[in-house]
Amino acid sequence: MAIYASKAIAQQAARMPDVINLSFGEPDFGPPAFLQQLIEREGLSWQAFMHSVKGYEQPKGSPELRQAVADWYQQRYGLCVDPEREVMITHGGVEAISLAIQCTTQENQSVIVSQPSYMLYERAVSALSRQPVALSRPTGEAEYDAALNAVGEESPLHQAGALIVNSPENPSGYMLNARDWDAVAAYTHRHGIWLIHDEVYDTMAWSERHRPALGHPILQDNTIMINSFSKKFGLPGLRIGWMVAREPVINMAAKLHDYFYLGVNKQYEQIATLILRESCIGAWLEETGAMLQRRMEQAIGRLTHELGYQWPRQPRGAMFLFPEVSSLYASMPTKWRDESLTIGECVAAYLLHEKRVAVVPGHVYGKNSASHIRMVLCTPEEDYNRALDRLTQERES
Known part of the structure; x- marks a missing residue:
C-alpha cells in the first residue's frame, strides 16, 4: 500500500534545497x-x-x-x-x-x-x-x-x-x-x-x-x-x-x-x-481562524485567472486552497505537459521544479478534481508570503 500523496510530496520537498512546502497540513500555529x-x-x-x-x-x-x-x-x-x-x-x-x-x-x-x-x-x-x-x-x-x-x-x-x-x-x-x-x-x-x-x-x-x-x-x-x-x-x-x-x-x-x-x-x-x-481558548481559536481567512483572501487576490488560477469553489473554511489550473497548464512550457499525467500532476511538478513550491495534485482527492491542485494555508507567515511571491512571478522566457 503506497504512502499517501501529500506525505510523499512533503518528503520529496524536504530533500530539495529552498523548496517551500505547501503540501502537508502540519499547522505552524499553536498551541497558544x-x-x-x-x-x-x-x-x-x-x-x-x-x-x-x-x-x-x-x-x-x-x-x-x-x-x-x-x-x-x-x-x-x-x-x-x-x-x-x-x-x-x-x-x-x-x-x-x-x-x-x-x-x-x-x-x-x-x-x-x-x-x-x-x-x-x-x-x-x-x-x-x-x-x-x-x-x-x-x-x-x-x-x-x-x-x-x-x-x-x-x-x-x-x-x-x-x-x-x-x-x-x-x-x-x-x-x-x-x-x-x-x-x-x-x-x-x-x-x-x-x-x-x-x-x-x-x-x-x-x-x-x-x-x-x-x-x-x-x-x-x-x-x-x-x-x-x-x-x-x-x-x-x-x-x-x-x-x-x-x-x-x-x-x-x-x-x-x-x-x-x-x-x-x-x-x-x-x-x-x-x-x-482554558477560558481564553475560544478567543485564540477565533484569531487563528481570522488569520487563515486573511491568507485565503490574500491568495485568491494574487493567484488570479490571468496567471492561470480559477476558483470555482472559494473556500468557506478549513485551511486549504484548491484552485483549478487548466489555464496554467496550457501556458506552461511543453516539456512540463505530459499527456500521460493529469493536469494537476503536471502543474504540481512544474511548480515544484520551476517555482520551488510543493503542492498536491488534485486527482488524489477524486477523479473530478484532476485539473486542481491543493495548497495549505498553515505554514509560517514568512514562508507563505515567499511562496505567493514565487507563484506570482512572471515565467522566464
Missing part, C-alpha cells in the same frame, strides 16, 4: 503561548508522568476529558452530549474514522465517499475490506443537495452502509449549508445509511457558522461525529481525538479500541483537558 506555564506545571510534571505510565486508560478515555468534550459542544453549539455514554477519546481523528467505519458497516459493504474529499477516507475504507463508492459533487451553492438529488433510483449508493462527510472540507474548504444538511438527512434516513461527520476543522469556518451533524433533528440517531486536537490547536503529534455518537455505537467502538489499542496516552489526555478547559 499562554498555555505554556499551565501545561508545564500540570501536564508535564513528574506526578503527571507517573500517573500516565503506571496504568492503562479505560477504553472510552478519561472522564475528565469526555466531560470537557461534552462541554465543548454545549458551549459552542448548544448541543447536549452525555459524556459517559456518548463520547469516546481516540488516537487522533484517524482512529475515530476507522472505528466509525467498522461500527457501521460489514466487510465488503460499500461506503459513500464524496469527491473531492480527504484522500485517507477511500484508503481507510479499502484497508478495512469495505468498498468505497464515489459521490461526485458539482460545484455550486449546495453541492450535496445537488449531488444526492441527482442519484438515480437504481444507484448502488442506496446499498451503502455509511456516508462520510467532511465539513469544513479538506481539500476544497467547502462547508455544508442548511440545504445540504437537509438533503443528507433525508437521503441517509430514507436508505438506512449511517452518517460519519468528520468535523476536525470546525473552528476554521468563516463563510457561515459550523453546523455539527448531530444538531440536525433527523440525524441524531444515525450520526457519528469525529474531531481532533491536531488541526485546530496545531498539535498533530498529541494524537488525541474523539468521537460522539449514540451509546450503542460508543460501546462497540470502545470494545474495538480495547482489542486493538488498549488505551490512549493518559498524560496527553490531561494536556488536552487543560486546553479545552
Whole structure:
C-alpha cells in the first residue's frame, strides 16, 4: 500500500534545497503561548508522568476529558452530549474514522465517499475490506443537495452502509449549508445509511457558522461525529481525538479500541483537558481562524485567472486552497505537459521544479478534481508570503 500523496510530496520537498512546502497540513500555529506555564506545571510534571505510565486508560478515555468534550459542544453549539455514554477519546481523528467505519458497516459493504474529499477516507475504507463508492459533487451553492438529488433510483449508493462527510472540507474548504444538511438527512434516513461527520476543522469556518451533524433533528440517531486536537490547536503529534455518537455505537467502538489499542496516552489526555478547559481558548481559536481567512483572501487576490488560477469553489473554511489550473497548464512550457499525467500532476511538478513550491495534485482527492491542485494555508507567515511571491512571478522566457 503506497504512502499517501501529500506525505510523499512533503518528503520529496524536504530533500530539495529552498523548496517551500505547501503540501502537508502540519499547522505552524499553536498551541497558544499562554498555555505554556499551565501545561508545564500540570501536564508535564513528574506526578503527571507517573500517573500516565503506571496504568492503562479505560477504553472510552478519561472522564475528565469526555466531560470537557461534552462541554465543548454545549458551549459552542448548544448541543447536549452525555459524556459517559456518548463520547469516546481516540488516537487522533484517524482512529475515530476507522472505528466509525467498522461500527457501521460489514466487510465488503460499500461506503459513500464524496469527491473531492480527504484522500485517507477511500484508503481507510479499502484497508478495512469495505468498498468505497464515489459521490461526485458539482460545484455550486449546495453541492450535496445537488449531488444526492441527482442519484438515480437504481444507484448502488442506496446499498451503502455509511456516508462520510467532511465539513469544513479538506481539500476544497467547502462547508455544508442548511440545504445540504437537509438533503443528507433525508437521503441517509430514507436508505438506512449511517452518517460519519468528520468535523476536525470546525473552528476554521468563516463563510457561515459550523453546523455539527448531530444538531440536525433527523440525524441524531444515525450520526457519528469525529474531531481532533491536531488541526485546530496545531498539535498533530498529541494524537488525541474523539468521537460522539449514540451509546450503542460508543460501546462497540470502545470494545474495538480495547482489542486493538488498549488505551490512549493518559498524560496527553490531561494536556488536552487543560486546553479545552482554558477560558481564553475560544478567543485564540477565533484569531487563528481570522488569520487563515486573511491568507485565503490574500491568495485568491494574487493567484488570479490571468496567471492561470480559477476558483470555482472559494473556500468557506478549513485551511486549504484548491484552485483549478487548466489555464496554467496550457501556458506552461511543453516539456512540463505530459499527456500521460493529469493536469494537476503536471502543474504540481512544474511548480515544484520551476517555482520551488510543493503542492498536491488534485486527482488524489477524486477523479473530478484532476485539473486542481491543493495548497495549505498553515505554514509560517514568512514562508507563505515567499511562496505567493514565487507563484506570482512572471515565467522566464
